[in-house]
Amino acid sequence: MTLDQKQQEIVEEFEIYDDWMDKYEYIIELGKDLPMISESEKTDDKLIEGCQSRVWLATNISDGKMQFTADSDAIITKGIIGLLVRVLNNESPRDIATADLRFIQEIGLHEHLSPTRSNGLASMVKRIKLSALKALQD
Amino acid sequence: MKVTEVQRAFNAEEIRNDFPSLDQTVYGKKLIYFDNGATAQKPQAVIDSISHYYSKDNSNIHRGVHYLSQVATTQYENARKTIQTYINAAHSEEVLFTKGTTDGINLIAHSFGETLKEGDEITISAMEHHSNIVPWQMLCERKKCILRVIPINEKGELVLTSIDSYITEKTKLLAVTHISNSLGTINPIEFLTKKARSVGAKILIDGAQSIQHMRVDVQEMDCDFFVFSGHKVFGPTGIGVLYGKKKVLDSLPPYQGGGDMIAKVTFEKTTYNELPHKFEAGTPHIAGGICLGVAFKYLEKLDMDAIMKYEQSLANYAQEQLLKFEGVKIIGTADQKTSVVSFVVEGIHPFDLGTLLDKQGIAVRTGHHCTQPLMDFFEIPGTIRASFAFYNTKEEIDIFIKAMDRSINMLK
Numbered sequence: 310m311t312l313d314q315k316q317q318e319i320v321e322e323f324e325i326y327d328d329w330m331d332k333y334e335y336i337i338e339l340g341k342d343l344p345m346i347s348e349s350e351k352t353d354d355k356l357i358e359g360c361q362s363r364v365w366l367a368t369n370i371s372d373g374k375m376q377f378t379a380d381s382d383a384i385i386t387k388g389i390i391g392l393l394v395r396v397l398n399n400e401s402p403r404d405i406a407t408a409d410l411r412f413i414q415e416i417g418l419h420e421h422l423s424p425t426r427s428n429g430l431a432s433m434v435k436r437i438k439l440s441a442l443k444a445l446q447d
Numbered sequence: 448m449k450v451t452e453v454q455r456a457f458n459a460e461e462i463r464n465d466f467p468s469l470d471q472t473v474y475g476k477k478l479i480y481f482d483n484g485a486t487a488q489k490p491q492a493v494i495d496s497i498s499h500y501y502s503k504d505n506s507n508i509h510r511g512v513h514y515l516s517q518v519a520t521t522q523y524e525n526a527r528k529t530i531q532t533y534i535n536a537a538h539s540e541e542v543l544f545t546k547g548t549t550d551g552i553n554l555i556a557h558s559f560g561e562t563l564k565e566g567d568e569i570t571i572s573a574m575e576h577h578s579n580i581v582p583w584q585m586l587c588e589r590k591k592c593i594l595r596v597i598p599i600n601e602k603g604e605l606v607l608t609s610i611d612s613y614i615t616e617k618t619k620l621l622a623v624t625h626i627s628n629s630l631g632t633i634n635p636i637e638f639l640t641k642k643a644r645s646v647g648a649k650i651l652i653d654g655a656q657s658i659q660h661m662r663v664d665v666q667e668m669d670c671d672f673f674v675f676s677g678h679k680v681f682g683p684t685g686i687g688v689l690y691g692k693k694k695v696l697d698s699l700p701p702y703q704g705g706g707d708m709i710a711k712v713t714f715e716k717t718t719y720n721e722l723p724h725k726f727e728a729g730t731p732h733i734a735g736g737i738c739l740g741v742a743f744k745y746l747e748k749l750d751m752d753a754i755m756k757y758e759q760s761l762a763n764y765a766q767e768q769l770l771k772f773e774g775v776k777i778i779g780t781a782d783q784k785t786s787v788v789s790f791v792v793e794g795i796h797p798f799d800l801g802t803l804l805d806k807q808g809i810a811v812r813t814g815h816h817c818t819q820p821l822m823d824f825f826e827i828p829g830t831i832r833a834s835f836a837f838y839n840t841k842e843e844i845d846i847f848i849k850a851m852d853r854s855i856n857m858l859k
Contacts, residue, residue, distance in 0.1 A: 329474050330807070330857075333803060333806060333857070334857055337857055361798040361813060361814050362796060362798045363828075383798040383799050384796065384858060385802050386798065
């Protein structure tokens with residue numbers, strides 16, 4: 310499945326929810342299912358400090374594909390991280406660096422990725438893109 | 448008195464009609480606005496006055512000989528007098544227009560700061576907003592002064608037993624908040640001013656959170672400076688007030704240089720204008736000043752003592768209802784409190800709860816409320832804060848509690 314097909318799949322999953330609370334119920338479930346980063350591995354170099362919530366991000370690259378593990382102290386943030394990781398995991402640095410994460414807008418969660426929201430998500434996407442760019446240069 | 452009785456006596460429903468922004472839906476739900484500690488909604492009279500000013504009276508003030516300039520100048524200066532009367536300042540020139548609380552504190556940190564020398568001490572409290580911490584830290588760095596911090600107890604009250612070690616002969620300024628924005632604690636201003644006076648220190652009161660909720664009398668408080676923001680008292684953003692005792696303000700150097708603050712300018716020497724203009728360089732926020740005057744005219748007609756009682760009854764009711772949920776802990780349980788209910792729920796992040804409440808139409812604040820040292824004291828990342836104004840009702844709190852129930856069930 311391509312990066313964009315994964316986005317489309319998420320958009321379709323969210324189409325059944327016309328109520329905000331149902332949508333968030335689903336995001337919370339995603340958050341609860343996401344594997345956590347153990348406390349001992351939540352080191353400062355992985356930390357993205359937001360004003361409202363904190364995010365930890367670990368990146369890895371193998372066979373030309375990138376893998377991400379991420380966590381947050383807030384469950385809604387974590388659920389959205391789960392969606393981002395699902396779309397970006399095991400993609401090439403080039404595809405990640407140039408990805409237009411349209412699904413966030415389409416499922417109505419763009420407010421969470423606004424830099425002014427300060428929940429760490431916008432910085433997380435920025436950090437993912439920067440690490441993809443760096444991988445391209447290496 | 449029960450909240451329903453106070454509500455009947457006070458008639459919040461009627462007052463709500465004056466605030467058009469309260470009557471709307473968000474995400475298809477009736478808006479419930481419990482973020483009054485951040486900013487207050489505006490009465491129709493204030494909204495109309497902004498439109499009227501720009502439609503009819505817009506002109507620059509203090510310099511023009513033409514008709515409109517005189518109209519605008521008169522209104523601007525009348526607003527100053529309205530505020531003077533409201534806070535009971537002895538002279539209208541003691542009321543300086545600023546951009547807001549932060550601007551007022553920075554003005555004092557700069558101008559009063561110029562009079563300080565190495566080793567002088569400034570005392571604040573552990574519950575201050577960043578606005579009443581950082582300007583003093585910057586001043587201390589600049590002038591090699593020392594910042595002292597009065598500690599608080601678990602209830603969120605100032606610890607006064609060791610006050611004499613925080614307000615000493617070295618103290619030049621005591622800068623404390625009247626009411627804590629995060630906790631709602633009302634500080635014992637009278638006691639603190641007496642203490643500061645006894646060592647000859649000046650007193651600055653951060654009134655950002657008190658001006659909306661209680662009667663303020665600067666002469667009775669006997670403070671040297673009292674600062675607040677217009678938008679928290681039903682006026683526009685971008686305008687605020689610094690009250691300062693005339694004698695003290697006269698003795699301070701100006702803050703910013705520019706138009707309006709000068710008496711005469713030559714390249715060799717410039718002399719400064721009198722109060723209040725000495726501290727109001729440049730074209731001010733004219734519409735803001737005039738419309739803030741309108742906000743105070745609106746408040747003048749209300750009984751602030753009745754309002755305070757009503758708002759506290761709302762907060763008490765909300766607190767009672769919240770405590771019925773397992774794991775809820777109220778942060779800030781001072782004996783003297785205003786209508787702020789800050790709380791945490793065990794195992795639930797404030798951001799998650801705030802997000803779900805938002806989607807149910809309820810506006811609360813989550814996070815550290817610009818008081819990170821205070822959050823560190825309580826060892827929490829932040830709180831959920833519901834802050835009530837006189838236009839809120841018991842029925843709104845009931846809806847909020849139902850929304851809390853649903854949110855907690857989803858997050859647990």
